[in-house]
Amino acid sequence: MSTDIGSRRSERASQVVDAAARLFGAGVMSHSGHANLSGRLDRETFLLTTSGAVRDLRPGDLATVDLEGTVLDGALAPENAEIVAMHGAVYRARDEVGAVIHTHSPSATAFALAHRSLPCRMESLLRFGQAEEIPVVAWGPRGSDVSVRGIAEALERHRTTAAVLLANHGLLAFGADPVATAQLVVAIEESAEAELAATAIGGAADFPAGALAAVRASMAKARGRQDG
Numbered sequence: 498m499s500t501d502i503g504s505r506r507s508e509r510a511s512q513v514v515d516a517a518a519r520l521f522g523a524g525v526m527s528h529s530g531h532a533n534l535s536g537r538l539d540r541e542t543f544l545l546t547t548s549g550a551v552r553d554l555r556p557g558d559l560a561t562v563d564l565e566g567t568v569l570d571g572a573l574a575p576e577n578a579e580i581v582a583m584h585g586a587v588y589r590a591r592d593e594v595g596a597v598i599h600t601h602s603p604s605a606t607a608f609a610l611a612h613r614s615l616p617c618r619m620e621s622l623l624r625f626g627q628a629e630e631i632p633v634v635a636w637g638p639r640g641s642d643v644s645v646r647g648i649a650e651a652l653e654r655h656r657t658t659a660a661v662l663l664a665n666h667g668l669l670a671f672g673a674d675p676v677a678t679a680q681l682v683v684a685i686e687e688s689a690e691a692e693l694a695a696t697a698i699g700g701a702a703d704f705p706a707g708a709l710a711a712v713r714a715s716m717a718k719a720r721g722r723q724d725g
Contacts, residue, residue, distance in 0.1 A: 502538075509536040509675070510556040513596070516675035517538050517546075517554040523679075525686040527601040533577055535584045536675045537595045545581065548574040564589060579640030586645045590652040594659070596675040598682055601667040604689035609633065609662040615637060618687040618701040625681050627659050628709040636664040648666065660685055664701065702714055 513536045520526055530552045551558075560571030566581045573581070573716040584597045608615045608631075615631040617623070634651045637643030648669065649660050659681055660670040670685060671718040672678035695701040 505538055506544065507556070509538060510559050512536055512675040513544060513559060514545070514554050516596070516679035517551045518600065518715065519676065519679040520598075520682060521552060523683045523686075524694055525600065525602045525683050526698070527603055527606070532598065532600045533580055533584070534599075534675060535597045537588055540592075543584065543597075544568065545573065545577065545584060547577060549576050580627060581640075582645045583640055583648060583669070584646045585650065590649055591671065593673065594671045594676040595673050597671045598675070598678045599663075599667060599669045600682055600683055600688075602682060602686040604693055605662065605668040605686050606666070606691065608689055609667055612664050614723070615662060615685065615686075615689055616692065616701065616703070618703060619684070619691055620708075621684040622688055623704075623709050623712040624716065625659060625677075625684060626657070626709075627681075627685075629655060629658055631658060631660045631662055631685065633662045633664050635667075636666070639666070671711065 513534050520532065521530070526532065531548055531549045531713060534544050535543045537543045538561065542561055542563050545562050546554065547558050547560050560573050561569040562581050563569060564585045566585065571632040574656045580599070587594055587597045605615065612633050614633055617630055618630055632651050632655050645690055648661060659672060660668060661666055663669055668682065668685060670678055670682050672681050692701055
């Protein structure tokens with residue numbers, strides 16, 4: 498392994514470990530703590546957690562795999578060998594994606610179990626560029642061709658979404674890097690929890706037209722003041 502490749506792997510592994518810690522720290526994980534996280538290394542390869550047990554994740558708990566599912570370094574537990582294609586489908590569809598995270602975050606998973614898209618009604622989602630509802634991918638066995646095809650088709654239909662709900666399963670989110678993607682998962686779980694709570698008082702209300710543009714303008718203005 499060359500110095501550059503080794504350095505890239507080390508940096509990415511550190512980010513994935515940080516992302517996992519942030520998920521647990523934010524309290525958005527299920528009771529089991531099950532998840533799988535990946536971080537892109539280049540166009541053809543990515544790091545993937547070797548098992549679904551990611552509490553106290555360490556850099557050594559990551560394997561290097563390619564988009565064809567070949568393990569290049571490390572060893573995957575059987576349950577994670579099943580989901581290589583799920584992560585790969587996102588990397589194939591979105592060149593800009595640098596990380597993918599799958600969790601069973603309880604409130605988001607409630608929408609997945611109900612086969613209900615998660616509306617975008619919480620401002621934190623807009624700050625991640627998620628202005629459309631988070632769609633549901635039809636159920637297929639975990640990591641199966643049916644499931645992976647469904648994810649790819651959903652990404653083709655919903656070109657601006659940064660996440661999908663896997664019917665009867667959980668959440669799949671993706672972003673520029675592992676930490677940003679973990680922050681997105683937190684925002685999605687908070688949004689789903691608030692959406693469910695709002696039903697008790699009549700239901701959540703939609704944003705006014707132009708909300709995403711207004712939030713982006715406000716963020717740009719704040720950055721401008723910092724740069725100045």
